[in-house]
Amino acid sequence: MPENAAAATPLVSFDGLVKRFAGVPAVDGVSLDIRKGEFFALLGPSGCGKTTLLRMLAGFEIPDEGRILLDGEDIVPVPPYRRPVNMMFQSYALFPHLSVAGNVAFGLKQENLPRAEIEARVAEIMALVRIEPFAGRKPHQLSGGQRQRVALARALVKRPKVFLLDEPLAALDKKLRAQTQFELKELQRRLGLTFIIVTHDQEEAMIMADRIGVMDHGRLAQVGTPADIYERPSSRWVAEFIGEVNMLDGVVSSAGAVDTAAGRLPVAATMAAPGARVSVAIRPEKIRLAREGEPQSGIGLPGQIASIAYRGDMSFYAVTLDSGVELKVAVPHVARGMTEAKAGSRVVACVANDACVVLTQ
Amino acid sequence: MSARITHRSGWARRLVVLAPYLWMAVFFAIPFLIVLRMSVSQNAIASPPYIPVFDPSAGFEGIKAFVGALSFGNFRNVFSDQIYIYAYLKSLEVALLSTTLLLLIGFPIAYGMARSPRALQPLLVMAVILPFWTAFLIRIYAWVNILQREGLLNDALLALKLINEPVAWLASDTAIYIGIVYSYLPFMVLPIYSALERLDESLLEAAADLGCPRWKAFWLVTLPLALPGVVAGALLCFIPVVGEFVIPDLLGGSATMMIGQALWVDFFSNLDWPAASALAIILLALLLVPIVLYQHMQARTLERGSRW
């Protein structure tokens, strides 16, 4: 229950973290608190510094500036092999000369635990991720999905305070990925561990994470729950990065409306002063299509269907408004069978005032 | 038309498969059989200098006479002669010790190469093979020059006042070891380097992540993964050093005789081809052990490589 834990001191605290490679910042002033038991996702485009941030927490990169606190203690001077943090590598990095059981036991052997305890914990974790049938095999004798589970077990068996996963599912096919996402989430809940996962798949981040940190060019653009980030993006960049969006530039006309090329749009109360240049973001599924003359909710923008893309569970409409603005509209297929709407049909796009988000940056 | 193509490519494929066997037959099996047949013959002042000579015109009787005249006398002679036994033992001793020295010197060099900046590595590999551009014999003669009484080494040591009298480096076991280590170092360094160079850096990070300090990761991860390279390097040095002739002959003293020298003496001085052949056959049998080991190791790495 991350909401309840909010008051507790954070487990991990990044404080003004900067890392430069040859003078170019890869991580550029990240401050972030992660709570105990939280499933946190770092999301961002390729090259935005997600891996670098994770590697600094694991101890493979030394930050140029800032501190990393774990349980309130600065761990920057602690070498990686002494940090109570474990990482699942994107390439899995399984030891090719050791068997599956040997790989899983590797970390526990470093702790000089009694043999019996090592064996018990290895057996337990192998049962948990269902890899016992391959215990004696070498990594090259496993499928991609099996290797991924071995990598998972090898890190989890250490019972880390923080478990780091760098794009753990990138190598899996879509179906196996969906199943593993569910399993990872379940595992995290059951073990009560803190997970930090790196991904550039927004759907994956939304499904699994309690909170998401969206990164761009080494900075955190927004941190929040999946719903926060999707429904209330803090900037144009975040709104466009997460999901589909219609972005309309305009000028605030009064407290509750913005003048755009598509007309005057009703918006929820905004901080921006009248006359300020802003953008209005509208998610495609928040626009309703009505036939001309039908009752409308919110403001109605008349136009014509330019094209329809069928996607199974819904259809994606491109609507050219009479004002010339093009809108993307998602229409769920609630009932079976196609509606009679087709390219060229006249429609009215209905935009309710709670559908619009005003973005000032 | 298409049938013809299949037919042809079938032939081509068979040829490709057969090629290594043909190679082995022409350059290994047939010479080996000739040496084997010589080793059970007797020395004779004739041309060729051994009997019996197989006479195909005598038919079956000829074969019978030929086989009847073969004997293992040469092998009995070898095993009853102290000089030969000593030469074998000396060869094994020299090979074992110099392989150990080569490992101790070669591994750190290979390790350093593999850890140096990527852009520099091709240059370092070049530097390792550079000595091959000069003929082997010339390089060994150069060492004669360096190691002799008025040679470079003594001059340098005297100039540095590390010694007061010139040291007799040449004609000693030390000189043999210097020559062998110098000549064979690339054969040790390159296989180890190629194994270390392929080592995935993230494996060492994973080891550190799991609580393993760097020095320990070297033993638990780096070394096991470099082992095929170490074994290949060790065998590439050990096997030819056992039969080495030029280095002990030019740099070694008269008190030391390695089996290669014994062989040379029998073959060229005593003109006893059968005795020399017997020596060679025994040498081959001795070397079969490490060769089989090497084959086994290679098969294992191949198997590992196939799915990576």
Ligand SMILES: Nc1ncnc2c1ncn2[C@@H]1O[C@H](COP(=O)(O)OP(=O)(O)OP(=O)(O)O)[C@@H](O)[C@H]1O
């Ligand atoms: N060892 C390094 N040396 C030089 N530059 C580096 C190094 N590691 C990362 N960088 C640079 O730092 C930036 C951030 O890299 P990072 O690996 O953190 O990105 P990422 O967000 O994980 O991207 P991806 O999603 O593609 O994995 C990139 O521009 C990258 O080129």
Ligand SMILES: [Mg+2]
């Ligand atoms: Mg990355």
